[in-house]
Amino acid sequence: MLAAAIASFADDATSQEQVRPYTVIGDAIPESLTGAKGDAERGRGIVVNRQVGLCLLCHSGPFPEEKFQGTLAPDLKGTGARWSEGQLRLRIVDASRLNPNTIMPPYYRTEGLTRVAPAYQGKPVLSAEQIEDVVAYLATLRDERAP
């Protein structure tokens, strides 16, 4: 299912961009990767999209319309209450900076990877704009209870 889910992603033009520099302070990237605030509505679309965000392969969340969700990673409910936008940004960009053993893929790193398929070489999983959209959306998930 994971394989089928990502089949169309190679053609996604937004993944072509290079990784821009960013500054980590403590356990966060306080500044937006693009210098602008993301769009929470677009962010929700990325999170639930199995070809783009891939989030629900491993995470569950307050998405009653999504039947097939993952249990390998924390539920996304209440994410915005637990973490600041800067903390969320670093955890998406490269969670291995906080826990080298994490299963969370580095969404905005192209270095230090092994045997990357040709279609994805040199490309981050999400663009800076997409990550800002996801951060903006996750920050709205402040309710820890079921949807």
Place this chain on the structure above:
Amino acid sequence: MTRAAFLLLTVVSAGVAASAADIPLGERKSGYDFMAPETRAMQDDDTANPAMLWVLDGETLWQRREGSAGKSCADCHGDARTSMKGVAARYPAFNAARARPVDLGERINICRTEQQRATPLAFESKELLALAAYIGQQSRGMPIEIADDARMRPFLQAGQDMFTGRQGQLNLSCAQCHDDNWGQKLAGAAIPQGHPTGYPLYRLEWQTLGSLQRRLRNCLFGMRAVSYPYGAPDYINLELYLMWRARGMRVETPAVRP
């Protein structure tokens, strides 16, 4: 000899070193144990198991004379029900002429080219899968038993390194899902432990029979990692490690999976 070198030798001679995250032998489960009752029932009943169509084809192919030598499998091996009993449970096995392990599919093709003098069967072809399923069925219920000797060890180690190493754009290892997170759900589906007990098997997702190499390619694709060509030594090493990891578990060929 230094103490460190002696210790290293000791570890190496004890076989592939077990890692902390290995599943204890007694807690291993077949993919069968993660399946819905109706899928289990399909595997359990030969009249409902779609893979049995390939087994029947394999039985016919076993008798068919092929190649310029005009020999059938049966001409050399006789009745597969006795001569092939337990064979698939020992594969991949070391091939002295090639100085490396070969899997069952490659072994069939070695017989085809060297004994029958016929062209090798294509990977994932109906004929190759049928013969592998028929031969595999003769080991049904028998424990997997992979040779773990000095000749095999470098290949086992290479397979284990591939299993535990991170790869692909998503930077995942096989072990992160199949050792550390089995039983959890990936996009709603239970992650099995990854024991190749039933190949070749009928996968409902494929709507056909397929080899372990085909299944490994599916995972590599999902990890966004480079796929090897069919028959690549990297796959054989990983198959070998996975079968060793499943040592003692029962062969289910031809299995059914979701």
